[in-house]
């Protein structure tokens with residue numbers, strides 16, 4: 001009789017192949033796929049600070065003088081903005097919070113990794129998911145006083161050949177309802193901002209912070225960046241915002257349960273004014289396309305949960 005017990009099945013044969021690697025340090029977590037893609041996440045703010053595609057192409061812009069020691073938010077990568085976007089409004093429960101909330105400026109906990117094998121028949125790739133948690137009980141007394149709600153956040157960063165998925169899950173762990181905003185403040189790396197264009201915003205309504213215009217409409221199908229831009233595009237109909245370089249697709253940013261998108265480039269003067277922005281002409285190599293729910297507030301009753309996120313595809 002033939003002993004088949006050692007014959008590898010299709011599944012175990014695949015499992016025996018190269019596996020994703022995950023390195024955990026005191027400061028953060030790095031994951032790499034056998035095909036070369038990698039992601040690096042700081043525990044400070046659960047900020048993604050590097051995402052490389054096959055061929056080691058860096059997709060995210062990180063300032064050379066970004067502060068990574070936990071003393072301030074990271075200038076670059078993907079800081080997580082929660083529970084308020086921008087300066088907190090005076091007449092809201094978030095009013096005592098810092099600009100863009102506290103989540104980007106506190107240490108998160110690494111909850112663990114999970115890997116999954118792709119199935120060619122389903123068109124899926126190998127992937128690795130890193131989960132990070134932040135709970136109200138971990139905040140300083142001062143931060144808890146400023147926003148006194150019981151909450152739990154789980155931020156999942158999934159790396160695959162297809163791209164990078166980042167999803168935030170918010171739970172109200174208390175009895176009292178709270179309101180929040182969310183934004184994934186992604187700094188995309190581009191070769192030359194003067195040749196970079198954005199599609200997917202046509203006819204959308206936006207507010208323009210540079211021109212102090214509360215309401216404007218995107219009249220052209222393609223947006224070019226020729227100067228400082230700081231716009232909040234609201235309730236977008238299309239779920240994909242595309243970034244092109246020299247007319248060729250470079251990134252697709254796909255929103256999931258998030259309807260707004262901020263487009264930001266500080267340009268020359270604002271870049272000069274930021275101590276942690278360098279090189280000073282770095283504005284030529286970055287473009288923020290920030291998916292979020294920032295127009296108005298999301299309300300979460302006690303015991304309820306909410307989830308939203310993005311997939312960014314690098315199209316090189």
Ligand SMILES: O=P(O)(O)OC[C@H]1O[C@H](O)[C@H](O)[C@@H](O)[C@@H]1O
Pocket residue numbers: 073086099100209230231262263264288290
């Ligand atoms: O300097 P930060 O607090 O990180 O904010 C950086 C930028 O974030 C968003 O893009 C806002 O729309 C901008 O108004 C702000 O300048």
